[in-house]
Amino acid sequence: MGLEQKNKVWIIGHKNPDTDSICAAIAYTELKNQISKEHHYEAKRAGSVNEETKYVLEYFHMKEPELVTDVGAQIKDISFRRTAGVTDHISLKRAWELMKTENVVTLPVTDANNRLRGLIVTSDIATSYMDVYDNRILATAKTPYKNIVETLDGMILAGNEHAYFVKGKVVVATSSPEWMEEFVEDDDLVILGNRLESQMMAVENNASCLVICSGFAVSQEVIDAANKRDCVIIGTPYDTFTAARLINQSMPIKYFMTKKDLIGFDVEDYLDDVKEVMSKVRHRDFPVVDENNNYIGMISRRNLLNTQKKKVILVDHNEKAQAVDGIMGAEIVEIIDHHRLGSLETISPVFFRNQPLGCTSTIIFQMYEENGIEVTKEIAGLLCAAIISDTLMFRSPTCTAVDRAAAEKLAIIAGIDIEILAKNMFQAGSDFKRKTPKEIFYQDFKTFSAGEYNFGVAQLSAMSREEVETVKEKLKDYIKIVLNERKLDMIFVMLTDIIEESTILISEGEDADEMIGRAFSAKRETDGYLLKGVVSRKKQLIPALMAAMQE
Missing domain, CATH: 3.10.310.20 (DHHA2 domain)
Incomplete structure (x- = not known):
C-alpha cells in the first residue's frame, strides 16, 4: 500500500442514511482536512440518498459522497509482490533463472496487453526435466531456435534464428556417418561434434538444425550447404553430454504452463474472501488483476500477515447493526454522535464525542467554532438543513436550545430562511407517489x-x-x-x-x-x-x- 492509501481516512454515516448522516460526513470532512495535515479525509455514504437529502445537496450545490458498501480490508490495502509478467515464448531455463533472481516459485505469464495467460511454477520445470522421455517433445513444444541458442550459450552460424523447431526428433550423433544415415531423418535436430563427414551427412539428410558442440569451428562448406537447405546451425561451447542434457530447457514455457482454471484475485477483493479461497487451495502464490482484468502482481499467504486496515470515522451512529458492512475489519479512529451508546467495540482507544443534542451536525458546527475555522456558505447550509431535518424544524423533543441557536446562526451564514427551506425539504422527502x-x-x-x-x-x-x-x-x-x-x-x-x-x-x-x-x-x-x-x-x-x- 502506498503512503497516500495509508493516510486516507473515510468519514461515513450509517446505513440508510438520513440528511444528518450525509451532511455531517461532508461537513466534518471539510473541517478535518483543514485542521489535520497528517491524513487525507474523504466523505462516504453507506446507502442510497433519500429525496429530502437529494434536495438539500442540489440546493447547496454539493455532490453526493461516494457509495461504500463494505469497509473491510481489500487486496489493494496490502503490500503484495509486483512481479512483472513474462511472455509465454521464454525458455524454461530463462524462467528458472528469473525465479532464482526474484526468489519466487511462480511466474505470471502475460500477453502484449498485460492480460494474464497462465502461470509457470517450479514443479512445471521439474516435470520437463525429470519426467519427459519423448525425443520429439522439443518439436511438439514448437521451440524457437533463439531459445536453443540462449539455453546453450551458443550462436547462430547458419539459418534463421527466428524460426521454430516444429518437426522431427532430437538425435545425438556419436556414431559413424554411415550409421547416421540410418537414423537421422528429415527435420531432425542433430547434436554432434567436429566430424565434417557427420555434419555434411546430417545436412544432406535434411536435418532442420545442427548443434555443433565444444566450440568446434564449422567449415564454410557445411555452412553453405546448410543455408541452401534452410538448415540452422548453432555452435555451443558445451560438450555433447551437457548440450543434450540442457536442450529440453530451451522449450517455451507456453507448453508447460497452467492455462485453465487459474485461481486469482481482483485488487478489489476483500481479504476475508481471499483467506477463505486460500485455505482451500494449496497454491503458494496467486495472481492479482485490476478492474480491467490486467495483471498487476502476485499475492501469497504471508502478504496477509501485515494487513493495513481502512481508517474510518463514524458520524451519527455508534451501533454495529447500523454501521457499514465490514466495520469490524476496519480501524475506527473517531466517533461523532448524538445517540445512545451502542454495540460497537474498538481495538484501540478512539476519540469519541457524544452529546445529548438533537443532531450530529450541531456537534460538527461546535467543532468548527472550537477550532476557529470559518464555515462556508455551502457547509453552513448543509449543517442547518441537517438540524432542521433531525429536529423536525425544532418540533422534536430531542431538539435543544443549542440546536436551535446553531441552526439560526448557520441560516444567517448560508443566507436562507429556515421555514422556507424546511417546507421544501419536507415536501421533497414526503413525495412518495412514484416510489416503491x-x-x-x-x-x-x-x-x-x-x-x-x-x-x-x-x-x-x-x-x-x-x-x-x-x-x-x-x-x-x-x-x-x-x-x-x-x-x-x-x-x-x-x-x-x-x-x-x-x-x-x-x-x-x-x-x-x-x-x-x-x-x-x-x-x-x-x-x-x-x-x-x-x-x-x-x-x-x-x-x-x-x-x-x-x-
Missing part, C-alpha cells in the same frame, strides 16, 4: 437489540395526515416481507405528521402489539396506533420500546 414500498421503507430504517429481541424501526415524515395514510397503505404488507428477510422479531414504522406533531405506528411481529401496549397508552386505529406528541424515534419511541422489552 421498498424505496419508501428504507429511506430511514435502523435496527436495534433489547433483551432477547432484535427489532427494526423505520421513520417517515409527511406534511399532512393524508400523506401519512397513503404511505401506510403502501407499507402495511411490505413490512411482513422485511420481517422475514431481515430475520427480525419485530418491525415498527413511525409515520410522523410534522404539522400535527403526531405519529401513526404500524408494526409486524408476534409480540409487537404487546410491546406497544406496554410502552404507550395509545389508541389503536385501523392498522396502527395513534401516538400524539410522539415525533422522535431516538428520544420517545426507542427508549419506551426497549423498556417494555426488558421488563
